[in-house]
Amino acid sequence: MKKLLPYAIFLTFLISVFVGQISASAEGTLVIQKLVEDATIYAEPSADSVEVDQIAKGSYVTATNVSQGWTYIQTHQLEGYVETAALVNVKSEGYLVVQKGGTALFTYPSQNAQKVGQVYENRVIFVYGTAPGGWSFVQYGQDTGYVATNSLKKPIATTKRVNAVNGAVLRLTASPNGEELGTLANKTIVQQYSTLAGWAYVETDTQKGYINASELTDLQKLGNKVYNKGVPVVKGENKRVALTFDDGPNAKVTPQILAILKKHNAKATFFMVGPNVSNNSAIVKQVYKEGHEIGNHTWNHSKLTTLSKTNVKQEVDRTSNATYAAIGQYPTVFRPPYGATNDQVRSVITMPTILWSIDTLDWKHRNADKILAYIKTSVKDGSIILMHDIHQTTADGLENVILYLQKQGYEFVTVSEILQ
Known part of the structure; x- marks a missing residue:
């Protein structure tokens, strides 16, 4: 009692x-x-x-x-x-309310329980788990309770970019009165899951919530074209470079490179070969979770222009599948080993093909100081810089590269960002 x-x-x-x-x-x-x-x-x-x-x-x-x-x-x-x-x-997953008119929120998993409120159609809510009888325990804003599971659907994400000079205010709920959670900086890449009455639910690697839908813009569809440099920024904005690393991940060197990038809040793109993805899945996950981009660099690092179309496809697909097994996402960009590509190779590649505008030759000279010397002579806004995260000398020279470029007014973005 x-x-x-x-x-x-x-x-x-x-x-x-x-x-x-x-x-x-x-x-x-x-x-x-x-x-x-x-x-x-x-x-x-x-x-x-x-x-x-x-x-x-x-x-x-x-x-x-x-x-x-x-x-x-x-x-x-x-x-x-x-x-x-x-x-x-318990962890939560975002789900979309698809029931017409929305769904009631109950204190217990029963239609006879007290109603807490109503969650309207096209809202994204967070599901923490299920209960017998077809119920899910959810959260929307500061409200929690049970809703009918069949009123929900896993949403499909669309990649967008923030287009607001002063940044976009992120809110807890789809309302101008919703609690402020922070601000997403201009040009931030987000995943958009729904739009409702002018509000878009978005997620980044570290933040999620609602912003004004008018502050988002579509990303350019890059297709399978070949790129060796990025798009220069408009006058008055920070210059950008894309640091790229090939042939990893390496169990010893890649974590060092990730630590340096994190220290300086720099993003990069890692073009990975299949066996190293399979053998270092924890590092692949770390690369992804820390906001870097993952690219495909084939399975055997073969010169693709010497292979049949069938073998080219196998080289690329094996690595894409290994990446998906590690992080639940496929690579977004592709780099052919040795930069070797032609019409036949591109005919089976669906991702943008990324070459480079600065080759540091770190694989050849294995000298930490020479990496920066090569960059100094050629760097400009939109440069795509080629390095390798399998050499200790590359990790040893990376911090000086970042410090120099920061002093010159550059910021570090992923390849997909520098192409926009």
Whole structure:
């Protein structure tokens, strides 16, 4: 039987709830966890305090971590402390509401439960898990609850670019009054999942939310053309270069290069060969998660102009499939080994073919200082710089390259970005 809370404890309890709500609101997101076992909710973080109620295994809760093995939780009807060991973190996935007129949000997975609110059609909501009977536990803005699973659909992403000189304000909900989550810088590449009443739901590698749809523009369709330089920027904007690395990933050198790029907030493109992708999948994932672009550099590093069309396709497809197995995405650009391409090769390549405008010859001289010397003599706005992330000397010379180019006013972008 539920025990009544003494007034003093109850007051303390309400204050902690209020503080927790402020914290969640300030962060712009809720921390959702799931019960992995039945648990008792206590008024204070102690098994000696008043028992508030019981909560069943499989329940989803809003959680705030507390010290010494206790977590403060909230549901629509209950709140208090449970032992942290009874909880597990759950990840969310974005889903699109496809039911005409939207779908109701309930406190429990039942049509007879209390309604929390309504989530309208074409909104993107976050699904944390499912419950028996065709229900999903979801979050939209600061609201959580259960919706009918058949009212949802996994959305398809479209790649867009932010087109707003002062950046686009990212909001928690599709409304000018929605909580501000930050600003997406001009020219940021995003994945757009839906548009509703002038608002677009977008995601980057680190941020997600709604922006004004008018602040997005389509990316140019590059097709399978051959490129050896990027597009110069308009007057007044920062000059750009694309750092590219071939033949990796390498278990020793590539992580060093990634650390240097991260230190200087620089993005790059890695043209990977198939066996190294398969043997270093964790590094491939790191490259992708840190916002760099992954390109296809064939499986055997063969000179493609000497192969049949069938063998060219096999060389490219094997590496594309290995990349998909590692990160769930196919390579976006292609670089032929030795720069060897012709009409026959291009006829089976669907990605843009990327050559280079500066060859540092790092593979030949293996001298860290010479890398920068080659770049100094030729670099200009839109340069695509060729290096290799399989040589220690390349990693040794990279920081000086970045520092020099930054001092000259360059920013570092991926190949796909520099072609736009």
